[in-house]
Amino acid sequence: MSAFEFLMQGLGTAADPMMLLYALIGVTLGTAVGVLPGIGPALTVALLLPVTYRLDPAGSLIMFAGIYYGGMYGGSTTSILLNTPGESASIITALEGNKMARKGRGGPALATAAIGSFIAGLIATLLLAFLAPSIVKLALVFGPREYFALMVLAFVTVSAAFGDSALRGLTSLFLGLALACVGIDQLTGQARLSFGVPELLDGIEVTTMAVAMFAVGEALFIAGQRVQVEDEVTAVKGSIWMNRRDWARSWKPWLRGTFIGFPIGAMPAGGAEIGTFLSYATEKKLTKHPEEFGNGAIEGVAGPEAANNASAAGTLVPLLTLGLPTSATAAIMLAGFQQFGLQPGPLLFATNPTLVWGLIASLLIANAMLLVLNLPLIGLWVKLLTVPKPWLYAGILLFATLGTIGANPSAFELGMLLAFGVLGYVMRLFGYPIAPIVVGLILGPMAEQQLRRALSISQGDWTTLVQSPIAAVLLGIAALALIVPLILRARGKGEVLSQLAGEED
Amino acid sequence: MKQFVLASLFAAATALPAMADYTIIAPANPGGGWDQTARTMQTVLQEEGISKSVQVQNVPGAGGTIGLAQFASQNKGNPSALIVGGYVMVGAILTNNSPVSLKDVTPIARLTGEYEAIVVPAASPIQDIAGLIEALKADPGAVSWAGGSAGGTDHIAVGLIAKAAGVDPTKINYIAYSGGGEALAAILGNQVTAGISSLGEFEAQIQAGTLRLLAVTAPERLEGVDAPTLQEAGLDVVLENWRMVAAAPGLSDEQKAQVTADIEKMAKSENWQKQLSDKGWMDTYLAGPDFEAQLEQDVTSTEAILKDIGLVK
Numbered sequence: 156m157s158a159f160e161f162l163m164q165g166l167g168t169a170a171d172p173m174m175l176l177y178a179l180i181g182v183t184l185g186t187a188v189g190v191l192p193g194i195g196p197a198l199t200v201a202l203l204l205p206v207t208y209r210l211d212p213a214g215s216l217i218m219f220a221g222i223y224y225g226g227m228y229g230g231s232t233t234s235i236l237l238n239t240p241g242e243s244a245s246i247i248t249a250l251e252g253n254k255m256a257r258k259g260r261g262g263p264a265l266a267t268a269a270i271g272s273f274i275a276g277l278i279a280t281l282l283l284a285f286l287a288p289s290i291v292k293l294a295l296v297f298g299p300r301e302y303f304a305l306m307v308l309a310f311v312t313v314s315a316a317f318g319d320s321a322l323r324g325l326t327s328l329f330l331g332l333a334l335a336c337v338g339i340d341q342l343t344g345q346a347r348l349s350f351g352v353p354e355l356l357d358g359i360e361v362t363t364m365a366v367a368m369f370a371v372g373e374a375l376f377i378a379g380q381r382v383q384v385e386d387e388v389t390a391v392k393g394s395i396w397m398n399r400r401d402w403a404r405s406w407k408p409w410l411r412g413t414f415i416g417f418p419i420g421a422m423p424a425g426g427a428e429i430g431t432f433l434s435y436a437t438e439k440k441l442t443k444h445p446e447e448f449g450n451g452a453i454e455g456v457a458g459p460e461a462a463n464n465a466s467a468a469g470t471l472v473p474l475l476t477l478g479l480p481t482s483a484t485a486a487i488m489l490a491g492f493q494q495f496g497l498q499p500g501p502l503l504f505a506t507n508p509t510l511v512w513g514l515i516a517s518l519l520i521a522n523a524m525l526l527v528l529n530l531p532l533i534g535l536w537v538k539l540l541t542v543p544k545p546w547l548y549a550g551i552l553l554f555a556t557l558g559t560i561g562a563n564p565s566a567f568e569l570g571m572l573l574a575f576g577v578l579g580y581v582m583r584l585f586g587y588p589i590a591p592i593v594v595g596l597i598l599g600p601m602a603e604q605q606l607r608r609a610l611s612i613s614q615g616d617w618t619t620l621v622q623s624p625i626a627a628v629l630l631g632i633a634a635l636a637l638i639v640p641l642i643l644r645a646r647g648k649g650e651v652l653s654q655l656a657g658e659e660d
Numbered sequence: 661m662k663q664f665v666l667a668s669l670f671a672a673a674t675a676l677p678a679m680a681d682y683t684i685i686a687p688a689n690p691g692g693g694w695d696q697t698a699r700t701m702q703t704v705l706q707e708e709g710i711s712k713s714v715q716v717q718n719v720p721g722a723g724g725t726i727g728l729a730q731f732a733s734q735n736k737g738n739p740s741a742l743i744v745g746g747y748v749m750v751g752a753i754l755t756n757n758s759p760v761s762l763k764d765v766t767p768i769a770r771l772t773g774e775y776e777a778i779v780v781p782a783a784s785p786i787q788d789i790a791g792l793i794e795a796l797k798a799d800p801g802a803v804s805w806a807g808g809s810a811g812g813t814d815h816i817a818v819g820l821i822a823k824a825a826g827v828d829p830t831k832i833n834y835i836a837y838s839g840g841g842e843a844l845a846a847i848l849g850n851q852v853t854a855g856i857s858s859l860g861e862f863e864a865q866i867q868a869g870t871l872r873l874l875a876v877t878a879p880e881r882l883e884g885v886d887a888p889t890l891q892e893a894g895l896d897v898v899l900e901n902w903r904m905v906a907a908a909p910g911l912s913d914e915q916k917a918q919v920t921a922d923i924e925k926m927a928k929s930e931n932w933q934k935q936l937s938d939k940g941w942m943d944t945y946l947a948g949p950d951f952e953a954q955l956e957q958d959v960t961s962t963e964a965i966l967k968d969i970g971l972v973k
Contacts, residue, residue: 294845295848296849298846298851299846339722339756340810341809341836341837341838342835342836343810343971344810344811344836344971345971346757353722353725353726353729353756353758353759354726356722356756357720357722423842423845473845477844477848477864477865479844563720564717564719565730608835611833611835612804612833612851612852614801614802614833
């Protein structure tokens with residue numbers, strides 16, 4: 156049978172009413188846990204694993220797929236409406252999405268996120284279905300030095316994309332990098348900057364930090380404004396749907412986000428966040444409306460949201476072809492496979508085609524179901540914005556606290572949430588951008604480890620970093636991205652550049 | 661079916677406030693080996709009617725030492741609290757200078773275990789374990805090993821191999837990854853000379869012919885595995901990455917006997933055996949004084965090798 160026939164057969168399996176019901180339960184649960192910070196899709200699947208033991212393999216895998224995609228959808232909702240990222244892949248969405256929501260354009264922001272996720276999920280799932288074996292070969296070429304080059308590129312583009320003051324952006328970034336050093340060094344097993352506090356041994360939790368910086372810091376900032384600014388409650392301005400202009404500005408970012416997110420998700424050490432950073436930086440470079448970036452540009456929501464859903468599908472490439480889980484959720488899905496006596500790996504496509512294609516088909520169905528579930532909900536979600544500010548921010552604080560405790564039941568974690576919340580407040584007060592500190596915390600350890608691994612493998616020879624063609628090209632692009640603006644500035648085009656770099660939170 | 665799913669979710673929710681017969685701490689994130697062990701125990705203990713209600717709680721971090729510390733300090737004398745752990749904890753306690761050690765809990769039984777496998781990519785010029793050892797002796801730095809986190813079982817195994825081969829363990833070039841999976845990508849991508857992790861992590865690749873299995877760290881040849889032991893290759897190294905269950909500190913002898921009896925009933929049940937074979941885990945059940953003696957020996961030898969590698973001062 157050809158791949159296409161298998162897919163059709165899989166769709167047939169997954170279209171069974173009972174299977175559709177599992178898919179529905181999955182996507183509903185997934186959306187719910189994506190919305191709540193702290194309870195990730197990984198924990199949900201783990202909790203359901205014993206329950207699904209009584210179901211047939213197809214049914215439970217379909218449910219897992221629904222939870223997985225649903226989590227990615229749900230994460231964007233709180234990011235956009237409440238500036239509280241539900242998981243780390245939707246941190247970037249909060250930047251532009253929340254600005255849009257505050258201007259009464261929450262509807263289009265949620266819609267572009269939902270439709271973008273759908274399109275990205277659709278394309279990426281099809282790529283997974285037909286190209287997985289070749290993509291995985293490509294992903295394996297990426298060794299430590301190539302990853303390091305990719306991180307350097309992400310650093311350069313991302314820090315250039317944030318803020319109107321390079322100094323402030325870099326200060327924030329380096330603060331993030333310093334915080335990233337906390338915890339056990341993975342390569343030597345030695346604890347750094349943990350001051351004997353056991354909770355710090357594993358480093359600072361990214362979601363705690365992001366929730367503190369975005370949500371707690373913001374709540375403090377609002378509360379700290381002495382003059383009560385008159386509430387500009389513009390929950391809905393214009394249509395809650397996307398207008399023609401929104402569509403015109405969204406479709407290209409959707410596609411670009413998909414093609415950035417999918418391959419990075421497929422890399423064993425990629426991860427969903429990097430794709431969203433790169434997508435955001437790309438959209439900011441390419442936009443025709445640079446003045447809107449930082450003030451609610453729809454491209455800045457469309458691209459990263461597409462990227463994070465595409466990378467969710469990308470993660471399944473190494474899982475299905477190598478048996479290699481690259482995210483917590485994938486690890487539990489692997490456990491789910493093993494529960495049914497299946498061993499994902501190079502032979503899975505050959506030995507168990509029905510199940511693999513059933514899973515891929517159910518991903519397609521879950522994806523469509525999410526769109527149907529989420530679009531009508533938008534009207535309901537934006538009503539949240541009409542809640543009076545004191546109530547809303549009290550709710551956000553409660554939500555953030557519960558989420559943090561839920562993920563990590565310790566008083567110290569809560570203390571960290573509050574301490575970083577205060578830091579976020581102070582940074583806002585003095586006009587330092589928030590995003591780079593979180594980016595530094597995520598990318599810092601990855602870049603450091605990959606660099607040290609590369610040097611360890613080459614036994615200390617630095618030229619190894621440019622000896623691989625892929626790494627050399629990536630580093631070259633990074634160097635260009637760094638140098639070209641400097642040249643432009645030297646030629647007196649600095650004004651254009653500072654216009655390009657819009658104001659950012 | 662939907663009602664069933666909802667009902668079980670509902671049951672799980674309403675059971676929360678009620679007194680649980682057992683609460684099992686999995687000192688790791690959902691998805692890992694300890695988490696799976698805890699959740700499998702949950703299933704079997706409940707299905708076999710050994711316990712009415714079993715909760716699993718994840719307390720991740722620092723090789724399980726955070727969960728262990730929390731467990732030891734909060735549950736003194738509580739016979740319904742259990743924690744899952746394993747060999748990785750032994751090393752983590754030493755490298756992290758953990759204030760709480762396995763002496764502060766009541767080890768009950770070893771449940772399962774896995775042996776380590778040494779592999780090279782299919783394209784590697786190294787054909788057998790002797791070839792790898794030869795390369796290691798010639799230039800220890802030129803042989804890069806990919807495996808799990810620093811100071812973990814994989815790292816310790818490499819240290820033991822080097823020592824047994826007469827190579828200075830501080831000279832080994834060990835590249836730590838966050839787990840066997842990420843290391844697998846580096847090995848398949850020909851980024852490193854060799855890889856080391858639990859046999860289960862590599863099995864699918866070995867069958868597919870993309871990795872070559874050189875040796876295993878078992879005391880004798882494993883059934884259905886076509887590779888020599890390290891001992892056959894003249895290296896006196898045997899290492900098992902075991903998982904265990906422990907109870908709270910300060911239990912009375914009767915309480916300890918009761919917990920041990922419950923765990924033994926679970927481990928001897930057909931249901932548990934079926935779960936083990938489904939997951940590809942070995943049954944290495946060992947309880948009582950035998951287990952305590954083995955634990956003691958493991959702690960001593962691990963401390964020695966970690967000092968040799970230079971991870972523990």
